Amino acid sequence: MAVYTEVTDEALRAFLADYPLGALRAFRGIAEGVENSNYALKTASGDFILTLYEKRVDPRELPWFLALMEHLAARGIDCPLPVKATDGVALRTLAGRPAAICTFLPGVWPRRVRPEHCAPLGGALARLHLAGADFEEVRPNGLGPRAWAPLLDRCRAGGDAVQPGLIAELDAALAGILAAWPAEGALPTGQIHADLFPDNVFFLDGPEGSPRVSGLIDFYFACTDLLAYDLAVCLNAWCFETDGSYNVTKAHALLAAYQRLRPMATAERAALPALCRGAAIRFLLTRLYDWMMTPPGAMVTRKDPLEYLRRLRFFAGAEGPSSLGL
Numbered sequence: 001m002a003v004y005t006e007v008t009d010e011a012l013r014a015f016l017a018d019y020p021l022g023a024l025r026a027f028r029g030i031a032e033g034v035e036n037s038n039y040a041l042k043t044a045s046g047d048f049i050l051t052l053y054e055k056r057v058d059p060r061e062l063p064w065f066l067a068l069m070e071h072l073a074a075r076g077i078d079c080p081l082p083v084k085a086t087d088g089v090a091l092r093t094l095a096g097r098p099a100a101i102c103t104f105l106p107g108v109w110p111r112r113v114r115p116e117h118c119a120p121l122g123g124a125l126a127r128l129h130l131a132g133a134d135f136e137e138v139r140p141n142g143l144g145p146r147a148w149a150p151l152l153d154r155c156r157a158g159g160d161a162v163q164p165g166l167i168a169e170l171d172a173a174l175a176g177i178l179a180a181w182p183a184e185g186a187l188p189t190g191q192i193h194a195d196l197f198p199d200n201v202f203f204l205d206g207p208e209g210s211p212r213v214s215g216l217i218d219f220y221f222a223c224t225d226l227l228a229y230d231l232a233v234c235l236n237a238w239c240f241e242t243d244g245s246y247n248v249t250k251a252h253a254l255l256a257a258y259q260r261l262r263p264m265a266t267a268e269r270a271a272l273p274a275l276c277r278g279a280a281i282r283f284l285l286t287r288l289y290d291w292m293m294t295p296p297g298a299m300v301t302r303k304d305p306l307e308y309l310r311r312l313r314f315f316a317g318a319e320g321p322s323s324l325g326l
């Protein structure tokens with residue numbers, strides 16, 4: 001459940017009075033999501049998403065996220081476009097929280113990833129990277145390699161209760177990942193999504209019933225970082241089966257479609273296994289932290305950190321980039 005902040009009818013109507021969107025027709029909370037409160041909104045002008053930004057997002061960073069989405073949408077990326085109020089400002093306040101309305105994207109995210117989803121995903125990711133190339137404002141990755149040791153320290157006290165020996169295994173894995181991490185400037189950087197999981201990618205049926213990407217959402221982890229790291233996140237999130245096995249067919253489809261639009265440099269290809277281990281530990285650590293810190297009865301469903309321990313182990317044992325589908 002991700003409606004942390006309730007919005008009353010009166011507050012909503014007063015808020016909408018500042019927008020040129022016409023009469024309110026429908027309004028409902030959206031249960032999916034983790035970070036923010038999201039509402040589906042229908043007005044005389046169409047469908048929109050109203051987001052109230054909750055505590056994990058630093059309000060000072062919101063203009064960067066909104067500007068990035070505006071930039072990408074202007075270059076043809078199917079991402080939410082922030083809607084400006086009549087004074088030209090998209091970022092506002094509602095129920096005491098920073099809030100914005102964005103365009104609604106059609107489509108559904110794949111509950112079960114099929115190989116046919118992976119090529120369109122790879123193409124969409126490459127287009128995102130290319131479209132972001134002339135967005136010049138930098139936002140460092142707050143959940144990049146520098147954040148991982150402090151995050152692990154915060155999990156140290158209770159981590160072994162989640163799985164015996166977990167903290168020692170993560171200490172060793174993290175030391176190896178940081179030692180293998182590409183040096184500053186060694187790989188191409190740009191604007192990355194950094195959380196392009198299946199629940200953030202919408203599909204519709206294209207010609208002949210094959211899925212096509214209809215929208216990319218949830219840019220609130222987006223940042224300026226290694227472009228190939230986004231691929232590593234996707235390989236983690238899209239290419240494992242429920243039995244824990246790595247589906248190299250899915251990975252190959254994703255990587256090949258990406259490279260048709262943005263071929264990877266030799267150094268990026270060589271770094272991919274380390275980047276995949278980094279992406280695995282990043283999601284393992286945030287999930288572990290949330291697992292330990294979320295109080296019982298909280299409205300949010302915790303995600304299993306150990307799923308990413310299995311992925312981390314897989315990538316640690318992988319025999320070079322070609323075994324990952326390159």
Ligand SMILES: Nc1ncnc2c1ncn2[C@@H]1O[C@H](COP(=O)(O)OP(=O)(O)O)[C@@H](O)[C@H]1O
Nearest residue numbers: 030032033034035036038049080103104105218
């Ligand atoms: N622009 C959008 N168009 C259509 N649906 C959206 C849009 N943005 C969010 N949603 C809906 O809201 C849900 C939660 O959004 P998400 O951005 O993932 O939330 P959170 O940041 O809280 O994790 C999505 O699964 C989707 O159903």
Ligand SMILES: N[C@@H](CCOP(=O)(O)O)C(=O)O
Nearest residue numbers: 033034035195197283287303
């Ligand atoms: N994708 C992350 C959690 C972030 O959730 P989102 O709803 O903001 O995508 C994970 O699976 O750990």
